[in-house]
Amino acid sequence: MMKCPVCNGKTVGRVGQGQFYCWNCFVEYQLCGDVTKIFSVAEDGSLIDYEPLAIS
Template sequence: MMRCPNCNSKDIGKIGSHQFYCWSCFIELTVNGDKMSVYQVEEDGTLSSLDDLFFEDHPIAPQVHVN
């Protein structure tokens, strides 16, 4: 069962072929294969991406320790 990445709720509804909506925290999710995108629904109905809060675009460089 799918869980919301924001609030961990199972109260997710399907609103499109790859689109879901969390009824607990009111965010929209798009799932394509193993990639998920998270959006906030604005007052005017537009979507604002929240991916930068949930997913890292680039790997963190390993720390180098000098002795």
């Protein structure tokens, strides 16, 4: 079971090969080997680099 790397929650859905989406904090993340890349989803659906400082 995948856990969200941001909130550590389990409200995670798979959206593609190695791609997951957290319904709690609205981020998408991708597993790239040992690295997890985290993106925010913009209003137009595009992915932007997740900025940890934006989350208090």
